[in-house]
Amino acid sequence: MKKSGILMVIGSVLLLGLFIYPLWNIQLEAPQYPDPLGMNIYISGIQGEEEFDIQNIDGINHYIGMKKIPTPAEMWEFNTFPLVIGGMAALGVLLGILGFFKVIGPNWFLGWLILMTILGILGMVDFNNWLTDYGTDLDPKAIMKLTDSEGNPLSYKPPLLGSQKILNFTAHSYPRAGAYLMFAGMLLTLVAWWVGKKATKGRS
Amino acid sequence: MKNIFRIAVLGVLGLIIQSCGNGGSSDEKSGALTSNAADRVYVAPGEHDEYYAFLSGGYSGNLTVYGLPSGRMLKEIPVFSQFPTNGYGYSEETVPMLNTSFGFVPWGDSHHPDISQTNGELDGRWIFINENNTPRIARISLETFETEEIIEIPHSAGNHSSSFITENTEYVVAGTRFSVPYPQEDMAIDQMKGNFKGPLTFIAIGDDGKMSIDFQLKMPGFNYDLSHPGRGDSHGWFFFTTYNTEEAHTMQEVNASQNDKDFIAAVNWKKIQEYVQNGGGEEIDAEYAHNYFDHSTQSATTTMESKVLTVDPREVEGAVYFMPTPKSPHGCDVDPTGEYIVGNGKLSTDLTVHSFSKMLKAIENEDFEGDAYGIPILNFDSTLAGTVKEGGLGPLHTEFDGKGNAYTTFFISSEVVKWKLGTWEVLDRQPSYYSVGHLMIPGGNSREPYGKYMISMNKITKDRYLPTGPELEHSAQLYDISGEKMELLLDFPTHGEPHYAAGIPADKIKSKSQKIYRLDENEHEYAATSESETKMVRDGNEVHVYMTTVRSHFSPDNLEGIKVGDKVFFHVTNLEQDFDVPHGFAMIGANTSELLIMPGQTKTITWEPKKEGVWPFYCTDFCSALHQEMQGYVRVSGQNSNVPLKWTLDDEEIN
Ligand SMILES: [Cu+2]
Numbered sequence: 001m002k003k004s005g006i007l008m009v010i011g012s013v014l015l016l017g018l019f020i021y022p023l024w025n026i027q028l029e030a031p032q033y034p035d036p037l038g039m040n041i042y043i044s045g046i047q048g049e050e051e052f053d054i055q056n057i058d059g060i061n062h063y064i065g066m067k068k069i070p071t072p073a074e075m076w077e078f079n080t081f082p083l084v085i086g087g088m089a090a091l092g093v094l095l096g097i098l099g100f101f102k103v104i105g106p107n108w109f110l111g112w113l114i115l116m117t118i119l120g121i122l123g124m125v126d127f128n129n130w131l132t133d134y135g136t137d138l139d140p141k142a143i144m145k146l147t148d149s150e151g152n153p154l155s156y157k158p159p160l161l162g163s164q165k166i167l168n169f170t171a172h173s174y175p176r177a178g179a180y181l182m183f184a185g186m187l188l189t190l191v192a193w194w195v196g197k198k199a200t201k202g203r204s
Numbered sequence: 205m206k207n208i209f210r211i212a213v214l215g216v217l218g219l220i221i222q223s224c225g226n227g228g229s230s231d232e233k234s235g236a237l238t239s240n241a242a243d244r245v246y247v248a249p250g251e252h253d254e255y256y257a258f259l260s261g262g263y264s265g266n267l268t269v270y271g272l273p274s275g276r277m278l279k280e281i282p283v284f285s286q287f288p289t290n291g292y293g294y295s296e297e298t299v300p301m302l303n304t305s306f307g308f309v310p311w312g313d314s315h316h317p318d319i320s321q322t323n324g325e326l327d328g329r330w331i332f333i334n335e336n337n338t339p340r341i342a343r344i345s346l347e348t349f350e351t352e353e354i355i356e357i358p359h360s361a362g363n364h365s366s367s368f369i370t371e372n373t374e375y376v377v378a379g380t381r382f383s384v385p386y387p388q389e390d391m392a393i394d395q396m397k398g399n400f401k402g403p404l405t406f407i408a409i410g411d412d413g414k415m416s417i418d419f420q421l422k423m424p425g426f427n428y429d430l431s432h433p434g435r436g437d438s439h440g441w442f443f444f445t446t447y448n449t450e451e452a453h454t455m456q457e458v459n460a461s462q463n464d465k466d467f468i469a470a471v472n473w474k475k476i477q478e479y480v481q482n483g484g485g486e487e488i489d490a491e492y493a494h495n496y497f498d499h500s501t502q503s504a505t506t507t508m509e510s511k512v513l514t515v516d517p518r519e520v521e522g523a524v525y526f527m528p529t530p531k532s533p534h535g536c537d538v539d540p541t542g543e544y545i546v547g548n549g550k551l552s553t554d555l556t557v558h559s560f561s562k563m564l565k566a567i568e569n570e571d572f573e574g575d576a577y578g579i580p581i582l583n584f585d586s587t588l589a590g591t592v593k594e595g596g597l598g599p600l601h602t603e604f605d606g607k608g609n610a611y612t613t614f615f616i617s618s619e620v621v622k623w624k625l626g627t628w629e630v631l632d633r634q635p636s637y638y639s640v641g642h643l644m645i646p647g648g649n650s651r652e653p654y655g656k657y658m659i660s661m662n663k664i665t666k667d668r669y670l671p672t673g674p675e676l677e678h679s680a681q682l683y684d685i686s687g688e689k690m691e692l693l694l695d696f697p698t699h700g701e702p703h704y705a706a707g708i709p710a711d712k713i714k715s716k717s718q719k720i721y722r723l724d725e726n727e728h729e730y731a732a733t734s735e736s737e738t739k740m741v742r743d744g745n746e747v748h749v750y751m752t753t754v755r756s757h758f759s760p761d762n763l764e765g766i767k768v769g770d771k772v773f774f775h776v777t778n779l780e781q782d783f784d785v786p787h788g789f790a791m792i793g794a795n796t797s798e799l800l801i802m803p804g805q806t807k808t809i810t811w812e813p814k815k816e817g818v819w820p821f822y823c824t825d826f827c828s829a830l831h832q833e834m835q836g837y838v839r840v841s842g843q844n845s846n847v848p849l850k851w852t853l854d855d856e857e858i859n
Pocket of ligand 1: 825
């Protein structure tokens with residue numbers, strides 16, 4: 001159980017990368033923007049890749065009536081996510097230590113991973129909802145009101161994952177270092193469970 | 205009688221041109237053109253050139269920026285002339301840049317750009333350029349590519365042997381081509397000889413680039429034509445060519461061409477610097493403008509200076525000597541090692557090269573052949589390093605490739621000649637189209653030339669391009685000089701009349717080129733850094749409008765309460781912080797110009813409405829898809845009306 005406990009601690013600590021690195025990144029590329037405009041999405045807020053990118057994205061988006069990119073104060077998620085991630089990391093470390101001293105068994109690790117996965121999925125659903133709202137809840141006085149071939153208003157929702165053409169822009173939406181560290185951490189906790197499982201089996 | 209003489213001279217020149225020309229090639233228009241020239245100058249769409257070239261605009265008063273090898277013009281930088289394209293010299297912020305002791309001068313004649321140096325190598329911080337007509341020197345930032353400072357040169361006329369820079373940018377010099385009374389006074393013109401002076405001005409450059417006149421050397425009244433600093437061992441010296449040592453005051457064409465030799469003046473500026481630091485020299489009255497553009501307030505101010513320190517060269521032991529140099533030399537060029545000083549005797553077929561080490565020896569041995577106004581004249585033979593024989597006709601200017609070769613332009617025989625330093629043998633000659641003035645090799649007047657390309661700047665264009673009526677743009681030619689023979693690659697038209705150019709590898713400056721002005725650093729007195737700060741303020745009959753632009757509207761865009769007879773100041777701040785999103789501002793009937801405002805900048809233009817009505821203004825820069833909608837109205841009421849000031853956007857008052 002020693003090795004397994006250590007892996008659990010490392011895996012949980014990797015979540016803390018989200019406090020340093022962005023979770024996600026959306027880049028907007030256009031003929032006029034050979035250097036794409038970009039936003040890095042952190043668990044605590046959205047920042048421009050370059051200093052004035054957010055201002056410039058807002059400036060362009062106002063033509064099609066999109067809302068401004070929210071500040072941390074305008075979205076409860078940016079207050080809640082750090083608490084959830086911090087809490088889950090702390091809990092994982094605690095479980096790892098308890099496992100290391102054989103106070104608990106490896107199934108606790110699996111339990112943590114399932115909880116983390118559920119929370120992660122909820123987070124993604126929430127993120128996708130925001131993207132949908134951001135891309136479709138448009139100012140009725142928008143300068144350009146564009147419709148699809150059936151006459152429905154165009155959606156400017158960037159993709160959750162992947163690249164997509166939106167008018168003259170191509171939006172690229174991909175995870176960044178924070179997310180990769182989280183995935184790696186979660187994978188490690190799975191390994192921790194598996195190693196712990198084997199170790200306890202071997203002894204019995 | 206005079207006319208007959210001139211015709212005879214022309215006839216003789218014609219004969220020489222025939223015999224000096226590079227036989228035969230003149231009937232093939234492409235001359236030395238090589239077969240794959242197109243490939244070698246082709247810079248694919250979206251790719252960048254390898255070098256920046258800064259060409260003076262001559263009578264445009266400006267500086268143009270080109271890319272090499274493509275010859276594409278990248279920008280025109282306004283320096284000494286009003287530039288309605290962006291409001292330079294019209295906007296309240298930049299009008300002071302063109303102030304002089306003669307008042308506001310809207311035009312200038314820019315000649316010789318030179319890039320700042322460290323240890324004799326181009327460092328790409330600033331580029332300096334002189335104005336010949338109303339003597340001035342300007343400094344242009346190579347981060348913003350804007351003119352930051354202009355200093356007037358008092359007591360000078362024909363500021364031509366300028367603006368050359370010492371190897372650590374200690375000094376920029378400004379010479380005098382048209383000698384004048386010093387200081388100016390009313391006197392009979394035919395009393396010139398001995399009474400006129402040709403002051404050489406040494407402008408100290410601070411670490412921040414700021415210019416200040418350190419001293420002015422009161423030289424005899426010859427015509428100081430061009431100059432270059434020493435480098436390496438000769439660092440500390442400056443060399444100036446002279447013509448009209450005859451001191452003729454009329455018909456100089458003939459009367460200034462009588463002496464077989466004129467001089468190159470060798471000035472030991474380090475000695476003079478020491479002399480003035482120890483309290484030497486005499487402070488005399490002078491009136492000159494010093495204009496400085498402050499980037500934080502984005503406004504220029506003029507300071508009128510009233511004193512200058514003058515130094516009599518005879519008072520400083522060993523500071524100034526004359527080296528006799530044949531036939532009214534034009535260019536005065538120092539090779540990268542600092543040993544050779546080339547005098548381009550423009551009425552001769554030969555080039556005279558002096559040796560710096562021989563000059564020092566001659567000074568030590570007091571090997572003089574006389575003096576001119578008390579300044580020792582060194583024996584011609586004792587400073588002579590060699591002569592380039594039969595190079596061509598009418599040598600004007602020489603630059604270097606850093607591989608032991610020199611390249612000289614010959615105006616009359618219309619060619620560029622490559623020759624070897626030390627052996628003085630002519631290695632190659634290529635025609636120029638036509639009558640080349642100066643040439644430029646990037647870094648070619650520094651310790652470290654980049655000897656890959658050379659451009660010639662030609663004075664006569666004639667048939668090189670599609671005809672455009674009697675008045676033509678000038679022409680430049682690009683040569684590849686990396687091989688043994690020069691190869692002509694490209695012709696490209698230039699703007700104004702380039703007299704000289706400076707080139708630098710693009711990598712040395714392009715990453716420093718600024719993209720925007722930061723709004724949070726905008727300390728302009730009348731800036732509105734957000735729409736909520738926009739307003740109108742009346743002060744007597746002056747109305748200040750604090751206005752902003754952002755894609756795609758002005759704030760405010762409806763203005764009322766202005767009356768006939770008011771003077772309206774539109775202070776327009778561009779709120780954008782995105783690269784290459786300027787906005788313009790134009791007001792119907794304004795007797796000024798438009799404004800072109802870069803992101804984060806504030807610029808001001810005045811408008812004096814003369815008629816009642818509702819008058820539109822609009823954005824002149826196609827800034828966005830809604831550019832056509834970027835417009836507004838000013839209501840102008842009668843002089844005695846009491847319509848209150850009112851400024852709105854979307855029918856809402858702003859506060
Ligand atoms: Cu505009």
